Amino acid sequence: MSKYLKSLTIALAASCLTAPVMAEKFGLGRAALPAEIAAWDWDINAMGDGLPVGSGDVLDGEEIFAEKCAACHGDFAEGVDNWPKLAGGADTLDHEDPLKTVGSYWPHLTTAYDYIKRSMPYGNAGTLSDDEVYAIVAYILYSNDLIEEDFVLSNENFMEFKMPNVGGFIVDNRAEAEYAIWSGEPCMTACKDSVAITMRALVLDVTPELDGNTATTAVSATAAPEPAPEPAAPTIDMELAAAGKNVFKKCKSCHQVGEKAKNRSGPVLNGIVGAAAGSVDGFKYSKALRVAAQDGLMWSEVELAAFLAKPKAYLKGTKMSFAGLRKEADQTAVIEYLKTFE
Amino acid sequence: MSNHTVKQPSRRAFLGGAAAIGAGVVTSSAAQAQAADPLIVNPQDWAQSFGDGVDATPYGLPIEYEADVIRRNVEWLTADTVSSINFTPIHALDGTITPQGCAFERHHSGAIDLKKSDYRLMINGLVDTPLVFTYEDLERFPRENHVYFCECAANTGMEWAGAQLNGAQFTHGMIHNMEYTGVPLRLLLQEAGYDTSGKWVFVEGADASSNGRSIPMEKALDDVLVAFKANGEALRKEHGYPVRLVVPGWEGNMWVKWIRRIEVTNEPVESREETSKYTDTLEDGTSRKWTWAMDAKSVVTSPSPQAPITHGQGPLVITGLAWSGNGAITRVDVSRDGGKTWETARLAKPGEKMALTRFYLDVDWDGSEMLLQSRAMDETGYVQPTKAQLREVRGLNSIYHNNCIQTWWVRENGEAENVEVS
Numbered sequence: 167m168s169k170y171l172k173s174l175t176i177a178l179a180a181s182c183l184t185a186p187v188m189a190e191k192f193g194l195g196r197a198a199l200p201a202e203i204a205a206w207d208w209d210i211n212a213m214g215d216g217l218p219v220g221s222g223d224v225l226d227g228e229e230i231f232a233e234k235c236a237a238c239h240g241d242f243a244e245g246v247d248n249w250p251k252l253a254g255g256a257d258t259l260d261h262e263d264p265l266k267t268v269g270s271y272w273p274h275l276t277t278a279y280d281y282i283k284r285s286m287p288y289g290n291a292g293t294l295s296d297d298e299v300y301a302i303v304a305y306i307l308y309s310n311d312l313i314e315e316d317f318v319l320s321n322e323n324f325m326e327f328k329m330p331n332v333g334g335f336i337v338d339n340r341a342e343a344e345y346a347i348w349s350g351e352p353c354m355t356a357c358k359d360s361v362a363i364t365m366r367a368l369v370l371d372v373t374p375e376l377d378g379n380t381a382t383t384a385v386s387a388t389a390a391p392e393p394a395p396e397p398a399a400p401t402i403d404m405e406l407a408a409a410g411k412n413v414f415k416k417c418k419s420c421h422q423v424g425e426k427a428k429n430r431s432g433p434v435l436n437g438i439v440g441a442a443a444g445s446v447d448g449f450k451y452s453k454a455l456r457v458a459a460q461d462g463l464m465w466s467e468v469e470l471a472a473f474l475a476k477p478k479a480y481l482k483g484t485k486m487s488f489a490g491l492r493k494e495a496d497q498t499a500v501i502e503y504l505k506t507f508e
Numbered sequence: 509m510s511n512h513t514v515k516q517p518s519r520r521a522f523l524g525g526a527a528a529i530g531a532g533v534v535t536s537s538a539a540q541a542q543a544a545d546p547l548i549v550n551p552q553d554w555a556q557s558f559g560d561g562v563d564a565t566p567y568g569l570p571i572e573y574e575a576d577v578i579r580r581n582v583e584w585l586t587a588d589t590v591s592s593i594n595f596t597p598i599h600a601l602d603g604t605i606t607p608q609g610c611a612f613e614r615h616h617s618g619a620i621d622l623k624k625s626d627y628r629l630m631i632n633g634l635v636d637t638p639l640v641f642t643y644e645d646l647e648r649f650p651r652e653n654h655v656y657f658c659e660c661a662a663n664t665g666m667e668w669a670g671a672q673l674n675g676a677q678f679t680h681g682m683i684h685n686m687e688y689t690g691v692p693l694r695l696l697l698q699e700a701g702y703d704t705s706g707k708w709v710f711v712e713g714a715d716a717s718s719n720g721r722s723i724p725m726e727k728a729l730d731d732v733l734v735a736f737k738a739n740g741e742a743l744r745k746e747h748g749y750p751v752r753l754v755v756p757g758w759e760g761n762m763w764v765k766w767i768r769r770i771e772v773t774n775e776p777v778e779s780r781e782e783t784s785k786y787t788d789t790l791e792d793g794t795s796r797k798w799t800w801a802m803d804a805k806s807v808v809t810s811p812s813p814q815a816p817i818t819h820g821q822g823p824l825v826i827t828g829l830a831w832s833g834n835g836a837i838t839r840v841d842v843s844r845d846g847g848k849t850w851e852t853a854r855l856a857k858p859g860e861k862m863a864l865t866r867f868y869l870d871v872d873w874d875g876s877e878m879l880l881q882s883r884a885m886d887e888t889g890y891v892q893p894t895k896a897q898l899r900e901v902r903g904l905n906s907i908y909h910n911n912c913i914q915t916w917w918v919r920e921n922g923e924a925e926n927v928e929v930s
Binding site for chain 1: 580581582583584586587590591616617630631632633637638639640641642645648649670671672673674675678695698699700701710712716717718720768769771773775776777778779780783784787789791792793794795796797798799800801803813841845846847848849850879883885888889890891892893897901904905917925926927928929930
């Protein structure tokens, strides 16, 4: 008997003794059909196993991204508000508050394909074609300055692409780096000479109030899982509102504000910030907006900004033919201006 | 029985009221009470007329006076509530089992509505026969019961850079502890005839996020459960009804809810959830991956910022929770002076593997300030580190796996605050 067989026999004997149920089958379940497996088994591992045949280029990607991704991730993959930033952050991983994006942090490009294909777009997951996913991934690489705009990404060249941070990961080494030091009989008395308070949570004041569910002021300079949004300003910033008046010129052909304002091709915008969507008397809204209004859409500053950034992407079927305010500063300014009209 | 302290009628007096109460109780005792307690000497409605009949509430909720013992969200943490997290009110609970209704929620694409009759679980990949199970199929496998904690790897993550959120619920509430009923994953893999050369299983959920994670085969065959009951009843929708994965001791993100597919593979997928998230960036910019186990950790749940001392000096119960993803808790020490001296607390029950352990330290509080800390030890000999020790090894940018010793500054009036100490 070879050494291998002998040890195998011992192992089998041992397993029979300790776990007699090992080999038992219950005859439960049924065979999965190939079509069923194909419908669910979409994952693509870091070796590229599972990548479908297809291709997409940066320019197509830009268009698809603008339509399907930019409402959250920004036109340039820079991220809107608290939504994930997909671009930027190169060489920041060893800085305070590193910016972790697909370009700066993700070790494998396959992860982007796998995730976008299975889980995106947010709220409409799994609806992108294989070519659309290639194009979006190409656009994200382009947004990270990792490829040129004429690049065509396909299953043929996908695995040749090396992510900048591919070498940036180590397997969990806590056992060696930590467990060895943090063990044994701990100190019980006279463990330190003095104790002083070095930081207080009440000074930072970011804890939600306990009798309501609303957060208090919410600026976090520290390591929260996601960066904190700017807190809503309690009063109107008149300087910003003045800048917004200038931006509003783009809106004036359709929207009026002020005492004598009337509905034109767009509704009167007095009091729009914070108002329920679709609530201006006498204006005939698109079906899309009426549905959104029924679902409880409120024009908070966040919602308005998202709408203004890319109206048609935000609300498919809206009558508003305006292309959108690309710059976040313009969105903020015009919203501030609108706040001056009750 | 006349030597009881007079109880304040409002046991929920919070923060503002605590100071006055603390000052008032110092000398009071029943022997010195000046008037008879009207709650005793006057007949009360509830003692004369009827209460609710049975069936008044076919499925009961906590009485209205407990309405503040609820999950809470920190809105600024995430962009919306569909991909977000909230926190278990651990400051107000006792014992170790977390009621499902207030156990924290973490969704990546919202809590979906999935009927048992629509539920399917597929096992595929490196198996003899890819299989599909219905919910009823799962109920016919031999089941086990186990109590396990489920902790999000980001629990206490906001505290890396400093004392930030003022309450045990917010600093340590991404955790719950339930008794699960389910089928060992091992049995399902055997049923499909898994290839013993397969080193990993990839697991994913039925929700839009799918939240795929790779789990090493050794763990999958060891203690992973495919669970359908928690605390004796069906899982709640927000915890993955009808079926979720239970991965004892390992980070909550791996406990895939609405689990629909398990694939035996040779390689990890390196999915978004195990590369861009749930990896821990160290000071030099390199990041640890596959940091699955939740290291030993503890926190004093009361007194704490949301649970101040309202009774003044005298007998005080200091209590908290301890847990370890690497085995059973063997000991918890408590310090009242910010870590200068420590006393060993009493464990309510001997620690159990990968489950919450309740500890108590019963003291005679002299009304002076305390810097309360707790320090857990587990059966591997591991001692919960201080924040300074953690930072020394990892820097400030590791969002996940913050298991540092927590400090509450308890003032003379009984109020408490989240602080950091030297």
